[in-house]
Amino acid sequence: MKDANRWRIVPAGDSALVVEFEERIDPIVNARTVAFADAVQAANISGVRDVVPSFRSVAVYFDPLRTPYDRLVAKLEEEAARPIADATINRDPIRIPVCYGGDFGPDLSHVAAFAKMSEADVVRVHTSATYRVFMVGFVAGFAYMGIVDQRIAMPRHSTPRVRVPLGTVGIAGVQTGIYPAETPGGWQLIGRTPVKPFDAARAEPFLMKAGDAVQFYAIERSEFGSLKSEV
Amino acid sequence: MNVRVIKPGMLTTIQDRGRWGLQSRGVPVAGPMDPVSHRLANALVGNDVDAATLEITLLGPELEFEAERVVAVAGAEFEMTLDNRPVPMHAPFIVSAESRFRFGARRRGVRAYLAIAGGIAIPPTLGSRSTHLISAMGGVDGRALKAGDRLPIGDPSRGRRSAIALSESVVPLPDHHARIRVLPGPQADYFTADALDLLQSRLYVIGQNSDRMGFRLDGPRLTHARGADIISDATPLGVLQVPASGQPILLMADRQTSGGYPKIATVISADISVAGQLGPGDTIEFAVCEPREAMAALIAQERALMAIELPEP
Numbered sequence: 001m002k003d004a005n006r007w008r009i010v011p012a013g014d015s016a017l018v019v020e021f022e023e024r025i026d027p028i029v030n031a032r033t034v035a036f037a038d039a040v041q042a043a044n045i046s047g048v049r050d051v052v053p054s055f056r057s058v059a060v061y062f063d064p065l066r067t068p069y070d071r072l073v074a075k076l077e078e079e080a081a082r083p084i085a086d087a088t089i090n091r092d093p094i095r096i097p098v099c100y101g102g103d104f105g106p107d108l109s110h111v112a113a114f115a116k117m118s119e120a121d122v123v124r125v126h127t128s129a130t131y132r133v134f135m136v137g138f139v140a141g142f143a144y145m146g147i148v149d150q151r152i153a154m155p156r157h158s159t160p161r162v163r164v165p166l167g168t169v170g171i172a173g174v175q176t177g178i179y180p181a182e183t184p185g186g187w188q189l190i191g192r193t194p195v196k197p198f199d200a201a202r203a204e205p206f207l208m209k210a211g212d213a214v215q216f217y218a219i220e221r222s223e224f225g226s227l228k229s230e231v
Numbered sequence: 232m233n234v235r236v237i238k239p240g241m242l243t244t245i246q247d248r249g250r251w252g253l254q255s256r257g258v259p260v261a262g263p264m265d266p267v268s269h270r271l272a273n274a275l276v277g278n279d280v281d282a283a284t285l286e287i288t289l290l291g292p293e294l295e296f297e298a299e300r301v302v303a304v305a306g307a308e309f310e311m312t313l314d315n316r317p318v319p320m321h322a323p324f325i326v327s328a329e330s331r332f333r334f335g336a337r338r339r340g341v342r343a344y345l346a347i348a349g350g351i352a353i354p355p356t357l358g359s360r361s362t363h364l365i366s367a368m369g370g371v372d373g374r375a376l377k378a379g380d381r382l383p384i385g386d387p388s389r390g391r392r393s394a395i396a397l398s399e400s401v402v403p404l405p406d407h408h409a410r411i412r413v414l415p416g417p418q419a420d421y422f423t424a425d426a427l428d429l430l431q432s433r434l435y436v437i438g439q440n441s442d443r444m445g446f447r448l449d450g451p452r453l454t455h456a457r458g459a460d461i462i463s464d465a466t467p468l469g470v471l472q473v474p475a476s477g478q479p480i481l482l483m484a485d486r487q488t489s490g491g492y493p494k495i496a497t498v499i500s501a502d503i504s505v506a507g508q509l510g511p512g513d514t515i516e517f518a519v520c521e522p523r524e525a526m527a528a529l530i531a532q533e534r535a536l537m538a539i540e541l542p543e544p
């Protein structure tokens with residue numbers, strides 16, 4: 001699918017259709033993917049149970065006995081054929097405080113060695129970009145963000161850690177993300193945020209959604225506790 | 232009114248139809264492994280389709296009821312007793328106040344569903360009471376039941392319960408083996424041309440490290456034609472994802488919302504419940520079918536359920 005306007009609809013069993021756009025991780029392809037998912041969701045077609053965008057495709061889950069299938073397919077075709085949106089993000093960036101290094105970011109020194117720069121420069125590079133949330137998946141509230149500057153884009157560990165604490169900020173190649181729960185994880189861990197990406201008890205449980213813009217800013221260890229009590 | 236857990240059984244969890252609508256935020260659906268038997272149990276006691284039941288795995292619990300309620304059990308066949316007197320599967324019966332309800336020997340299948348009129352009324356999390364074990368969400372503190380738990384039960388609806396006592400389950404209970412139908416895709420083209428034939432050529436054995444998340448299968452090795460990595464995308468219920476080992480993993484109720492392995496085929500909706508009645512050591516024969524057959528099987532299943540949910544006046 002070289003032409004940016006190309007797309008295809010692939011069935012996944014009898015109760016899901018996957019609409020695929022270009023096969024690459026790219027802000028413009030992802031912007032189109034997210035806009036498509038929003039449009040399908042807004043169409044509110046009866047029987048549709050979930051609309052799930054990822055990097056370059058959207059899964060539409062439906063109840064095959066309670067969905068007007070032809071109408072669903074017609075709507076997917078109509079929306080998929082729309083001209084590409086640009087990757088501009090209209091919403092203000094979500095600003096996330098991060099305490100880098102130390103025991104919060106045990107891999108910061110490795111990333112610095114990989115990038116052949118100081119730890120402070122790694123922090124500067126990581127905080128200077130505005131990242132796009134390409135998709136949310138893996139566990140509740142885990143946002144896959146990019147694109148990380150090539151210089152600090154260290155690949156993930158070959159053997160994942162058994163336990164990564166909640167709020168840990170990591171890098172995996174050109175992706176960056178925050179662990180929203182304590183889970184195993186193979187990303188390079190560079191810092192930790194006191195902000196919870198997911199909290200089921202909060203009025204808005206999710207901090208981020210696909211298509212959002214995110215900026216990180218560095219905080220001191222002494223600020224970590226006070227920020228935590230505010231959120 | 233509460234139900235008190237005397238013995239929890241091996242793995243007993245609270246499940247409703249699942250946490251739908253939030254997969255775009257990474258929230259797994261969870262829900263019953265055998266959705267048909269879950270729905271049947273609710274229908275037999277006159278519950279709403281959204282009511283939560285207990286999913287019972289291999290070894291059942293022992294429960295004490297504070298007040299009288301109508302209950303029904305569907306799915307895997309267990310011997311059950313109420314104050315030491317036997318009670319039937321697939322039929323509503325009354326549990327009186329202070330009486331003990333016990334599960335005994337299991338004859339067939341892996342998972343049974345216990346519905347109580349009024350449903351299990353724990354507070355929902357993100358719109359659902361389903362327990363997701365890995366992320367500790369829903370149910371009782373996101374975990375399986377343990378001795379001493381008290382489960383609040385809702386008020387029974389005024390809807391009539393079914394008068395029907397079924398001779399057997401709507402789900403054909405497998406005896407350690409099942410033929411499971413699949414539709415190719417969504418990424419069948421990521422495999423060599425013979426992969427779908429290989430998938431159907433011999434039995435797959437469900438591995439010991441299989442659970443509500445998925446069944447690790449051991450059988451004919453499938454070969455990728457375009458590498459074992461894809462750009463991560465959504466992982467539907469019943470999909471067969473194939474990591475670099477070439478051994479497929481059948482994704483079930485507690486699956487993650489997305490994954491990075493190519494997916495060769497997807498189990499048809501009508502056969503999900505049969506798969507949910509299998510466990511480690513059991514075998515699967517996969518059979519590719521046509522979409523028309525998938526729909527016909529689903530409609531037949533729906534008819535059987537609706538006959539119980541809407542009994543003739």
